Each structure stands twice: as structure tokens, then as C-alpha cells.
Amino acid sequence: MTAAVSIPASLSAPRDDGLLSLPAALLAACLTVAAWVVLAACMNHSQLHDSLEQFVWGQSLEWGYWKHPPLTSWLMWGALKVLGPTPFATYVLGAVLTMATIACTVRLAQLLAGREVAVLTALLLVLHYGLTRRAQVYNHNTVLLACSAAMALAVLHAVRADRRRDWLLAGLAAGLAMLAKYQAVVPIAGALLAIVLAGDARRRLPGVLLATAVALALFLPHVVWTMQRGFETVHYATSYMNGPGAHGGGRSLGVLAMQLKYFLPAIGFALLLWAAAGRGRPAAAAAPWPAEQRAWVAGLVLLPVLVLAGAVAAGVRVQSHWGLQATQFLLVPAAMLLHRRFGPWGRRHAWVWLAVQALALGIYVAQGAGGLHEPRHARDVRNVDAADISRQVLAQWQASTRCELRYLSGPVALAGMVSAYSHRTLRVLEDGDSRKSPWIDRDDMRARGFIALREQASGEPAPGEVVLPLAGAAPQASPRFLVLELHLPAQPC
Known part of the structure; x- marks a missing residue:
């Protein structure tokens, strides 16, 4: 039975x-x-x-x-x-x-x-x-x-x-x-x-x-x-x-x-x-x-x-x-x-x-919100106030010339960030290398002027440079700073 x-x-x-x-x-x-x-x-x-x-x-x-x-x-x-x-x-x-x-x-x-x-x-x-x-x-x-x-x-x-x-x-x-x-x-x-x-x-x-x-x-x-x-x-x-x-x-x-x-x-x-x-629970016969x-x-x-x-x-x-x-x-x-x-x-x-x-x-x-730790790469810039950094970069340019800023040169993430959050078309020469950005006209770039960007660990500017803190970047890493070198237009705007 x-x-x-x-x-x-x-x-x-x-x-x-x-x-x-x-x-x-x-x-x-x-x-x-x-x-x-x-x-x-x-x-x-x-x-x-x-x-x-x-x-x-x-x-x-x-x-x-x-x-x-x-x-x-x-x-x-x-x-x-x-x-x-x-x-x-x-x-x-x-x-x-x-x-x-x-x-x-x-x-x-x-x-x-x-x-x-x-x-x-x-x-x-x-x-x-x-x-x-x-x-x-x-x-x-x-x-x-x-x-x-x-x-x-x-x-x-x-x-x-x-x-x-x-x-x-x-x-x-x-x-x-x-x-x-x-x-x-x-x-x-x-x-x-x-x-x-x-x-x-x-x-x-x-x-x-x-x-x-x-x-x-x-x-x-x-x-x-x-x-x-x-x-x-x-x-x-x-x-x-x-x-x-x-x-x-x-x-x-x-x-x-x-x-x-x-x-x-x-x-x-x-x-x-x-x-x-x-x-x-009994398992069904597996066909x-x-x-x-x-x-x-x-x-x-x-x-x-x-x-x-x-x-x-x-x-x-x-x-x-x-x-x-x-x-x-x-x-x-x-x-x-x-x-x-x-x-x-x-x-x-x-x-x-x-x-x-x-x-x-x-x-x-x-x-x-910072309540739980999340490991991040040293290059991670998600916490950087990109909109504020972009405003400061544009303000430095506008304080020096009445010409419109059209070009940036520098690392792809930093220059891309400034370009994106400026809400305008800022063309970027990646790492200052024409091979990486062959669409950039170097002669036009020099004539119109540009800002060269780079990152450094020190907050001390060299002569002719402006240094902005990258506040919030990779909290577990050392402080980082954005260095601006302004190349003003070679011709009237």
C-alpha cells in the first residue's frame, strides 16, 4: 500500500x-x-x-x-x-x-x-x-x-x-x-x-x-x-x-x-x-x-x-x-x-x-549620502561639483577677455566634465594631442585662445596659472587640484 x-x-x-x-x-x-x-x-x-x-x-x-x-x-x-x-x-x-x-x-x-x-x-x-x-x-x-x-x-x-x-x-x-x-x-x-x-x-x-x-x-x-x-x-x-x-x-x-x-x-x-x-517542496521531474x-x-x-x-x-x-x-x-x-x-x-x-x-x-x-562606504577609483570625479567648477573656469576666462571661450585642452575626464557642465559647446583637444583629437584645428585654437587644464596634488599655482580645488573628488584619496593655464586669443574677437 x-x-x-x-x-x-x-x-x-x-x-x-x-x-x-x-x-x-x-x-x-x-x-x-x-x-x-x-x-x-x-x-x-x-x-x-x-x-x-x-x-x-x-x-x-x-x-x-x-x-x-x-x-x-x-x-x-x-x-x-x-x-x-x-x-x-x-x-x-x-x-x-x-x-x-x-x-x-x-x-x-x-x-x-x-x-x-x-x-x-x-x-x-x-x-x-x-x-x-x-x-x-x-x-x-x-x-x-x-x-x-x-x-x-x-x-x-x-x-x-x-x-x-x-x-x-x-x-x-x-x-x-x-x-x-x-x-x-x-x-x-x-x-x-x-x-x-x-x-x-x-x-x-x-x-x-x-x-x-x-x-x-x-x-x-x-x-x-x-x-x-x-x-x-x-x-x-x-x-x-x-x-x-x-x-x-x-x-x-x-x-x-x-x-x-x-x-x-x-x-x-x-x-x-x-x-x-x-x-x-518536492522538485518536479526535470525534462x-x-x-x-x-x-x-x-x-x-x-x-x-x-x-x-x-x-x-x-x-x-x-x-x-x-x-x-x-x-x-x-x-x-x-x-x-x-x-x-x-x-x-x-x-x-x-x-x-x-x-x-x-x-x-x-x-x-x-x-x-555617505552613510555607507563605497570604494572608488582615485580618478572618480562623481563627487566633484562639476557645475561649480565649470562656472569658475568660465569666470576666469571672462575676467581676462571679452572673447568667447571655445576650446579646452587637457585630460579627457576633466576637460570633458568642464565642457559638459558649461552647457555650451567647448571643443576639447584631449591631452593636448592632435592625434587623439584630429578634428581640432590647432591654428584656429591658437587664434581664438583656449584654457589648458591639468590636475596636480599641490594647491600652489605656478606663475600665470590658476588653481581650483577639486572638492569632493575620491574622498579616500589625497587632495586634488585643477590647474588652469589661460592662453588668450591671438587676434581680436
Whole structure:
């Protein structure tokens, strides 16, 4: 005789107790991103280095910039044309592209695993710090994530439909991803691996070749530009292969720690959901994932993670933010596993999600208000009162000449900060180096005059210089000062 087992209703198989629709889940995710970005814009006195860099590079349309391919700066150029010279352009771009990353990833999850998994994916993605805390940052990784998600979605569509227009779109997305950052070669290789593992390689070869031709045609002008410039972007990328500090376990642990930090809210959500469901709940019989799901998880998740691990093992000076792309699709299989274990999104999921999101936001606010310590890089200028510094710089110029200030020269973050928060178009010669800012007309710059900026630890000015304190910069670091050297116009204004 088989004993009957009574399972409490709270622990029984999941039931529909108020499921979210997919549009509602996407809307909630996008509103969450917007809330994080608006909060950051209100709390920050300045911005991170990479965002400020784009106020310099976004001043001109080029086929490349000395460190990276051009797409990120093209988008910044467009934003500045539409929004005008405002420091909020980077926040707008960061938010919009993060939302695009989420939308494409959620649609990918829907195609691979269905609507209920897509709902879970949407809400899990905004429990990832890379898409919430870092949504305020606009840099090449921001654009890479969006382009990689769009590329993966376009390739899956093309594989399913096998129409010429879909393969053309997939090639366009892949080409744009490469124009965002060279690291895009990894998710592109992952998509190709997925096609092979799913057993579609031979039938889809004509479409793959068409997409490859489109991507190469789009990328070719940048390749020509790079050759004309002596492959400087390639040299910058490969400088991480054997630079100082390339070896040692410390950096590897730092990269791993940063990835775990990004996933902390999502991990907390899963643990709280498990606790709320009850540890005694019987697990459902696990059916194997379909071949297509396994292929795409291998291509988009396992391959990038293995490449990142291999780079660390090879002694590459891996930057912690490289893990953003390497793990960007990880929450799709995570959502599939959570759906299998806890069922579709219900009220229990919602309450746990709200609690974790509120805690994450609370920690961020406490750190911004100084209530909790947050380690920051010495170059971090988020606490500098950028608007006040910009006013002081303009006041020094206006006290010396009636001519309008049009040019700055100096480090990209400081000069970009002054340019952005001056609410006017101040063109920047990065580090005083024409190779880094070839669009700057040096003769016109000398004729109209400019301010050269630099940073120093001492508050003592040299003759002909003005020194301004960078109050609030990296509180744990030594005091820092902004030095102004005014080069007045060589001709009447």
C-alpha cells in the first residue's frame, strides 16, 4: 500500500495567482532602469570617467577614435545634436540602450523558452547591477550589450525564418556590434556556435554567408581608418595582453568578485524565493532542455564565460567590466531554472522582487549620502561639483577677455566634465594631442585662445596659472587640484 502524502497548498505546484503579462513585465523593467538612472543623475555631482570621455569624442563624427571603434561616439554626437550641450545626454543614452538590451534579451528568452520564462527574465535583468547601478554610465560596454542582444535576437530570428531580409538584419546587427567594441567578436562567435550545435549549419550556410558579407561591408571603413592610423585601436586593445600587472591571482579574484557583486540582487532574489517556497517542496521531474535551448545557452553563455576565464588564465589584464558582456545572457537560463523550480511569476515572486529591489536602491542611496562606504577609483570625479567648477573656469576666462571661450585642452575626464557642465559647446583637444583629437584645428585654437587644464596634488599655482580645488573628488584619496593655464586669443574677437 502506498502512503498518501498531503502537501500544503502553499507548497503545492505553482498556480496562476496573478501573473504578469509580458508587456507589463517589460514596462516594469524599463521603469526600474529609469528610476535608477534618474536617481543617479540627481545624486551625482559629476559623472564617471567613461561618460565624460564621450563629451569629448562625441564632438566629431569619425570612423574611429584612438581607443575604440566609432559607434558609441556617433550615438553621442547624435544625442548632443538633438538634446543640445547638456550633461544629461549620457544619462539618456545609458537608460535608452539599457532598456534596448533588456527588450532584446527578453524577446530572445521568449523565443527560446516561452512567455512565462520571458517575464521572469525581464524582472531578473533589473536585479543585475550591470543594468541598474551601471545604467547611469554611457560607454562602449553600454552599446556593446545592446548590440550583442540585438545581434543574438536577429540571428535567432534568421535561423527560424531563413529569409533573406532576416539574414540582412542579422548582418547589420553584427556589423554594428563590431563598430561598438571589438569584444563583440565573442558573442558573434557564440551565435555561430549555437547554429552549429543546433544542427542547422549546413542548411543555414547561405544565410550566414550573406550576414557575414553585410557585417564586413559595414565594418570595412573602420578597418581602413585603423590601417591609416597605424592600428592604434588594435594596439590599445592588445596592450592589455602583457601590460603591467597582467599576471597574478589578485586581478582574477577582483574580476570574479565584481561579477558576483553585479549578480548579488538576483542571487538574493533566488535564495529568498527558495526560502519563501519552503525547503521541503518536492522538485518536479526535470525534462531535458530541447536541443535548440542547449545550443544557444552554450553559444551565448558558456562560450563567453570560457573566453573570459581563458583570458584571465593567460595573464591578460582583464578589466572587471569585460564580464558584463561575458555574462549578459546568463539570466536567461537562470530564469528557465527558476521557472522550472518555482513556476510562473506570481504574487510571491513580486513581493520578493520588490523587497530585493528596494534594498538595492536603499544601499545605493545610503552610499551616495555617505552613510555607507563605497570604494572608488582615485580618478572618480562623481563627487566633484562639476557645475561649480565649470562656472569658475568660465569666470576666469571672462575676467581676462571679452572673447568667447571655445576650446579646452587637457585630460579627457576633466576637460570633458568642464565642457559638459558649461552647457555650451567647448571643443576639447584631449591631452593636448592632435592625434587623439584630429578634428581640432590647432591654428584656429591658437587664434581664438583656449584654457589648458591639468590636475596636480599641490594647491600652489605656478606663475600665470590658476588653481581650483577639486572638492569632493575620491574622498579616500589625497587632495586634488585643477590647474588652469589661460592662453588668450591671438587676434581680436
